[in-house]
Amino acid sequence: MSRAAPTLLGAVARRALGLRNCSTIAVHTPRDGSVIGEIPDASAADVDAAVDAGVACLGSSWSSPSSVAARCAVLETLGASLRANLEELAKLETLDCGKPLAESRIDIETCAALCEFYAEVAPEKLRDEPIDAARLEPPYGARVVAAPAGLVGAVSPWNYPLMQAVAKVAPALAAGCATVLKPSPLASLTCVRLGELAADAGAPAGALTVVTGGPPGGRAGRGAERLVTHPRLDLLSFTGSGRAGRQLLRASAEALRPTTLELGGKGAAIVFDDADVAAAVDWACVGIFACAGQVCSATSRLLVHESIHDDVVAALLAAAADIRTGDPLADGTTMGPLVSAGQRDRVLAALADARADGCDVLLGGGAADVDASLAGGYYVEPTVLAAPRASRAWRDEIFGPVLAVSTFSTEAEAIAAANESEYGLAHAVFSADGARAERVGAALDAGTVWLNCSQVLWPATPFGGWKRSGWGKEFGAEGIDEFVRRKTVTTAPPGFSTQSYS
Numbered sequence: 108m109s110r111a112a113p114t115l116l117g118a119v120a121r122r123a124l125g126l127r128n129c130s131t132i133a134v135h136t137p138r139d140g141s142v143i144g145e146i147p148d149a150s151a152a153d154v155d156a157a158v159d160a161g162v163a164c165l166g167s168s169w170s171s172p173s174s175v176a177a178r179c180a181v182l183e184t185l186g187a188s189l190r191a192n193l194e195e196l197a198k199l200e201t202l203d204c205g206k207p208l209a210e211s212r213i214d215i216e217t218c219a220a221l222c223e224f225y226a227e228v229a230p231e232k233l234r235d236e237p238i239d240a241a242r243l244e245p246p247y248g249a250r251v252v253a254a255p256a257g258l259v260g261a262v263s264p265w266n267y268p269l270m271q272a273v274a275k276v277a278p279a280l281a282a283g284c285a286t287v288l289k290p291s292p293l294a295s296l297t298c299v300r301l302g303e304l305a306a307d308a309g310a311p312a313g314a315l316t317v318v319t320g321g322p323p324g325g326r327a328g329r330g331a332e333r334l335v336t337h338p339r340l341d342l343l344s345f346t347g348s349g350r351a352g353r354q355l356l357r358a359s360a361e362a363l364r365p366t367t368l369e370l371g372g373k374g375a376a377i378v379f380d381d382a383d384v385a386a387a388v389d390w391a392c393v394g395i396f397a398c399a400g401q402v403c404s405a406t407s408r409l410l411v412h413e414s415i416h417d418d419v420v421a422a423l424l425a426a427a428a429d430i431r432t433g434d435p436l437a438d439g440t441t442m443g444p445l446v447s448a449g450q451r452d453r454v455l456a457a458l459a460d461a462r463a464d465g466c467d468v469l470l471g472g473g474a475a476d477v478d479a480s481l482a483g484g485y486y487v488e489p490t491v492l493a494a495p496r497a498s499r500a501w502r503d504e505i506f507g508p509v510l511a512v513s514t515f516s517t518e519a520e521a522i523a524a525a526n527e528s529e530y531g532l533a534h535a536v537f538s539a540d541g542a543r544a545e546r547v548g549a550a551l552d553a554g555t556v557w558l559n560c561s562q563v564l565w566p567a568t569p570f571g572g573w574k575r576s577g578w579g580k581e582f583g584a585e586g587i588d589e590f591v592r593r594k595t596v597t598t599a600p601p602g603f604s605t606q607s608y609s
Contacts, residue, residue: 132292137205137444138390146295148320149330151410157316158339161258164313170255170283175233179226184308186222197296201456204294205444206398207435218273229281232587248598255283256590257341259287260334264347265291265446266401272298274581275344282590288317289334293446367579367589371504372532375525376406380414382537388422394561396489400446400508406422406561410521413514424470427489434473444485451485454507464498522550531573535561
C-alpha cells in the first residue's frame, strides 16, 4: 500500500460526509511516526447532519419488521466484501494502529464473520414471541415484539479499530437501527472504509454514517462532544477507557439514555502446580503481548503457584526474549509499536512507577531497539516484572506489553488475588485438574473466564465486563439484544369488553 492511500481515503471520507471546509487531523503511523494522511475533524453541525440522516433512515422501511431479510442480505454482502478486501484493510489497519499484519488479518476475518453471524441469528432474535395462552386469561392473547432501539451513537477505540466498530455496527444494522459511528482519531481509516463498503452492500443513507475527528471531551463544539450529548440519540455504545466512560455516562444520565460500556481490565492468569508449563507460558504471552498489550481483556497479571514459579518464569523469559519487535508490515514481526507517542510515554512512565514501587524488571523495561528506519515509531520492549501486589503495576491497567508476576500457595489465595482488582473483564485458569479449573473459574469475578487458554473469542461467544469493566454485551446472540427494544402486545377479540362500566 502506498503512503498516498490513507491521504486519498481522508479525502473520500470528507466527500462522503459532505465535509468540504472542515479542519483536519493528521494521521501518524505508529510504524515510524510519519504523517500518512489526514481525517476530517467533524464539527457539531456535521454530527447534526449525520443524526438527521439517521432519523430519516429510521422513518423508512429499513427499520420495519418486514425488512429483516433485506437487512441480513446487506450484512451478508458486507461480510463478503470485507473478505474480498482483506489485504487492503489489514495493511491499512496495521499502518494506522501498529499491530502486526498477521494480527490485522485475523481481525478483518473476525469482522467478516461477525457480519455473517448476525445475518444468521437476526431472524430468530427478532421474531415475535407469543406468551403461552395457559398463562393468560381467556379470551386474551399476548406476544412480545422486537423493535429497533433507534438512533445509536457508537464510539469505538483504537486498539481493534475495525473489529470493535463492527461488533457494534453489525448487530445494530441487523436490528434495524441507524448508527452514527465515531472511531478514535488515532485509528479511523478502516472505519471510514467500513462506511463505504456498507453503502456499497446496500445499506441505505443514514443507516451507518462514519464521523471522524477528535475524542469525546476534546475541543468544545466539535463533533464527538455533540454526538455523545445529542438529544436525539436513543442509545450510546462505547468502548474505551474508564475515564472517558465516566464522562459519557454523565452525559447519558442527564438524558436518561441507555448506555453500554466496555471499559478497562486487569485480568489475571492463574497457573496451578499441575499445569502444562509450556502451554501456560505460551498462553500467557498471547494474553499480554498480542496487540503490544493494548487489549482490555489482557491477562496482565500472572499468578503462579509457588512450587513451579522458577520453572514458569524461566520459560516465560525465554519465550518473551524471542518476540520479534519491529516493523508491523514485515513478515515475522510478532509485536509492533504502540499506537501513539502519548501511549508509549504513558507505558514508560508506568514502568518508572513500577521500579519506584519495588518491582524487579526481569526482562525489558524500556523503549525497544528497532531498525533505524523505524526510529520515529512508538516501540516498547516486551516487559516482565516481579511485582508486589501493592504496586501500581499489579493494580493499575497499563495498556502495554507489561506482565506483572506474583506467586500464590493455595487455591483460595489465587482466587482472592485475582478478584481483588476493581476490574472484572476476563481471567484465565491453567490446570490439568478439570474440576479445579471449573471451580476456580466459577469463583472469579469476570464476564469472561478462559480455562487452559486465553484471549479466544468467536462471534457466537458474548463478551462484556463486570465491576468497573463496564456492562452490556458484544458478540454472541446477546450482542443484538443491546440494539433491540421489546414491546408487549396484548390482544382481545373485536367487540369484547369486561363491561366494567356498562
